[in-house]
Every structure is written in C-alpha cells, then in structure tokens.
Amino acid sequence: MYGPPLVEAATNPLAAAQVEPASPSPSAANESRPFRSARPASVDRPKSNVDLRFLQNPRIYYSLPTEDAAPPSLGSGQQPSPDTPLPDLLRSSHFGRAAETAARDLLRCSPSDAEPIFQLLYTRLACLVLVSRPDLAVQEAAPLMDLLARNMPSSAGIVAHVPWELRLLLVRLQSLSTEDGGRRGVMALYVLAGGARAHLRQTHKDEDEREHALWSERLRDLGLRVADALVEMGELETAERHLDSLTDVDLDEVTYRKAMLRIYVGDIFGAEHYLDKLGSGNKKATLEILLKMADGQDATSSWQDLLKHHPDDDTMANNLAVSSLYAGNIMDARRILEQTLSRSPASASILFNINTIYELCSGRGLDHKIDVATTRRHEEG
Structure with missing residues (x-):
C-alpha cells in the first residue's frame, strides 16, 4: 500500500513547498549530472511561454511507503539530512529521498519554468522506478x-519542451501501465521514431551536422529499444526480423543480440552461427563463453581470463560467480560477489545472486542479507 496524495501542508513538505520560497543549492551549479535541483524563482532567466500548473498539483504526488523497507534502511544513522541537495542525494544513491526532494522542488518552480519542471519530473519518476515503485511512477x-x-x-508548445529522456521514460511507463502485452509501448516507440525522422529531414535541410548526428543516434537507439520490447513480449522471431531491418545500427551490436536471442530459445547451433560474423572484441569473447556455459561446460577459467583484461567489469565478475556456482564451487562464487560488492554499487542481479548464495550456504541467510543491506546503506551515506 502506498500513502495518500501529499496535500496536507501542516505535515507534508511537498504541500508546504508551494508557499515557501525555493532556496538555491550550493552544489547544484557545479553539478555535472543530468539532474539538477530547481533554481529559485528569483533568478533572472528567460521563461517559456507555457503553463505547467497541471503538473504542480500536490495531489498527483504520493508519499513513499516505509512498511516494506528493510530495517537497516530505516534505522541507519547514515540517513541524509532533510536539506541535502538533490544532486548529492542522487550521487549517494538515496533514491527514495531524492524522489521526495524532486517533487518538493518541482512544486516550488514557476509554472512557466519548463526546463527545471521537466528535469525534476524525470528525476522523480526515475527514482520511483529505481526504488521498485513503478506503480506510483505510472500514476x-x-x-x-x-x-x-x-x-x-x-499543447504543441508544451510537447516541444519535453526532453527526450523523459519521453523515453514515459513510453516505458506506458508499457507497464497497460495489459496489452506491451503492444502500446511498441507503438509509442514507433511514434517517437516518426518524430525523429522528421527532425532528421529538417536537420538535412538546415545542414546542421551536429543535430543530424544527434537525431541519427536517437533513431538507432529506438530501433534497438523496439527489439528489446519485442523480446519482452515473447515475440522472438519478430524481434530477430526487426534486427535484420536495422541497417544503420552497428553490425556487431545487431549480430550479438541475434545470437543472444538464439541462446534464449535454446538454439545453441543457431547462436554459434553468429560467432564468425562478430569482429574481435568483448562481444565475441563473451558470446564464446556463454555458448560454452550453454553447452554445460565449465566456463570458470574463461571468465577469469577475460576478467584479467577488464578487472572492474561487474557483469563479467557476476558471470564468473555464476559459473563457479554451476561448477559446484559455491564458496568461490560467494567470495567473488562479496568482493564485487565491496568495490562498486550493487546491481540488482549481483544482489539477487549473493542473497541466493547466502540461502544456499547456511541457515543464517537472513543475517547475511541484513549485513549486506546495512553495509550498503553505510556506504551510500
């Protein structure tokens, strides 16, 4: 269950933010991340000729629930202070608090200040997804x-101000909010592709090489996103045919994805067919090892050799741990994952695997999980 809309000014900082003046963030000016805190309304800068008050209704934004949070997260003494700037919260991976701060700052903006409003909305929605609350993000x-x-x-004036990253995130959320198997999300990607092609034609007329390169890259990215969406829908043959139609995308990228599709459906011989079509590099080396694993062979030494050239690659380390587990070396797998956790932020797959191994190693799996959560929280603080 999630909390009620944030409307009570007496107890709700988001509602109160409508009447409180915004304060500038001392670190926001030097922040290089794509997310920035809203600047105070008193700053003299051009205003867009739009009215975004429909995005500043406090009833839209929900308070984040805490009943399903891990005890180490609630009881940690490393929680950021309430006035921590948004860029600092993002940098330290405090995404729940960042979501709250983004909504508060959004409500403080001038309704015509399109750039920070859309940036903050993107930050809010992305953080909700990162804390496993896409249901709230959809609403x-x-x-x-x-x-x-x-x-x-x-509404054309408003649409023109919506940043590309937010458009992509909205398409993803749209896919999550419908029960049509993802078809509406694919259609939305094609709509974006149509707009990208229109921009490409315009940049060609304007002879703007920089914008042409930008929209060309966006169009290529959309093509790969459509393939990913088709895979999620289970339309694997359609996804492969779609990849064949992507003539402007890096050939190795397309070939590698087609090989992974073959592995996904258990067609090892079909995947091997693509090996010779790949150029030398990480993709070919990775595919060779994955095929070895799919064939039931011990790929531990192969992952170790590859990791020597890429010692900081967490995905390869995770694959090495899985190979060690398959080979019956569960303690080696545990050691590899714990070392990976100690040096870098954890991905969902690494956390899932280490917690699975804790369950397999002993009856104290819950204690080990709490230790991991506590350690991660202290490091983030």
Missing part, C-alpha cells in the same frame, strides 16, 4: 502521458 506520469496522447494543437 504520477498520467497527466503528462494523457496530454501527449491527445496530441492537441494547443
């Missing part, structure tokens, strides 16, 4: 998704 994105879906001429 909070609904007003903007409805506006884009209606495609009214009167």
Whole structure:
C-alpha cells in the first residue's frame, strides 16, 4: 500500500513547498549530472511561454511507503539530512529521498519554468522506478502521458519542451501501465521514431551536422529499444526480423543480440552461427563463453581470463560467480560477489545472486542479507 496524495501542508513538505520560497543549492551549479535541483524563482532567466500548473498539483504526488523497507534502511544513522541537495542525494544513491526532494522542488518552480519542471519530473519518476515503485511512477506520469496522447494543437508548445529522456521514460511507463502485452509501448516507440525522422529531414535541410548526428543516434537507439520490447513480449522471431531491418545500427551490436536471442530459445547451433560474423572484441569473447556455459561446460577459467583484461567489469565478475556456482564451487562464487560488492554499487542481479548464495550456504541467510543491506546503506551515506 502506498500513502495518500501529499496535500496536507501542516505535515507534508511537498504541500508546504508551494508557499515557501525555493532556496538555491550550493552544489547544484557545479553539478555535472543530468539532474539538477530547481533554481529559485528569483533568478533572472528567460521563461517559456507555457503553463505547467497541471503538473504542480500536490495531489498527483504520493508519499513513499516505509512498511516494506528493510530495517537497516530505516534505522541507519547514515540517513541524509532533510536539506541535502538533490544532486548529492542522487550521487549517494538515496533514491527514495531524492524522489521526495524532486517533487518538493518541482512544486516550488514557476509554472512557466519548463526546463527545471521537466528535469525534476524525470528525476522523480526515475527514482520511483529505481526504488521498485513503478506503480506510483505510472500514476504520477498520467497527466503528462494523457496530454501527449491527445496530441492537441494547443499543447504543441508544451510537447516541444519535453526532453527526450523523459519521453523515453514515459513510453516505458506506458508499457507497464497497460495489459496489452506491451503492444502500446511498441507503438509509442514507433511514434517517437516518426518524430525523429522528421527532425532528421529538417536537420538535412538546415545542414546542421551536429543535430543530424544527434537525431541519427536517437533513431538507432529506438530501433534497438523496439527489439528489446519485442523480446519482452515473447515475440522472438519478430524481434530477430526487426534486427535484420536495422541497417544503420552497428553490425556487431545487431549480430550479438541475434545470437543472444538464439541462446534464449535454446538454439545453441543457431547462436554459434553468429560467432564468425562478430569482429574481435568483448562481444565475441563473451558470446564464446556463454555458448560454452550453454553447452554445460565449465566456463570458470574463461571468465577469469577475460576478467584479467577488464578487472572492474561487474557483469563479467557476476558471470564468473555464476559459473563457479554451476561448477559446484559455491564458496568461490560467494567470495567473488562479496568482493564485487565491496568495490562498486550493487546491481540488482549481483544482489539477487549473493542473497541466493547466502540461502544456499547456511541457515543464517537472513543475517547475511541484513549485513549486506546495512553495509550498503553505510556506504551510500
């Protein structure tokens, strides 16, 4: 269960933020990340001719629940202070607190200040996804998704200000919010591709090489995203045919993805067919090892050799741990994952694997899991 909409000013910082002046963040000016805190309304800068008050209704934004949070997260003494700037929260991976701060800062913006409002909305929605609350992100994105879906001429000015990253995130959330098997999400990607092609034609007329390169790369990325969406839908043959149609995408990237599709459906011989088509590099080396694993062979030494050239690659370390587990060396797998956790932020797959190994190693799996959560929280603080 999630909390009620944030509307009570007496107890809710988001509601109170509507009447409190925004304070500048001392570190925001030097922040190089794509997310930035909203700047105070008193700063003299051009305003866009749009009205975004429909995104500043406090009832849109929900308070994050805490009943399902791990005890180490709630009881940690390393929690950031309430006035921690948004860039610092993102840098330290305090995504729950960052989501709250982004919503508060969004409500402080001038309704015509499109750039920070959309940046903060993107940050809010992305953080909700990162803390495993895409359901809340879908609900909070609904007003903007409805506006884009209606495609009214009167909203063209607003649509023009929506950043590309936010458009992509909205498409992803749209896929999660419907029960059509992902088809609407694929259609939305094609709509974005149509817009990208229109921009490409315009940049060609304007002879703007920089913008042409930008929109060309976005169009290639959309092609790969469609393939990913088709795989999620279970349309594997359609995904492979779609990859064949991507003539502007790096050939090795397409070949590698097609090989992975073959492995996914258990067609090892079909995947091997693509090995000779790959150029030398990590993709070919990785595919060779994955094929060895798929054939039931011990790939531990192969991953170790590859890791010597890429010692900081967490994905390779994770694969080495899985290979060690398959080979019956569970303590080696545990050691590899613990070393990986100690040097870098954890991915979901690494956390899942280490917790699975803790369950297999002893009856104190829960204690080990709490230790991991406590350690991660202290490091983030």
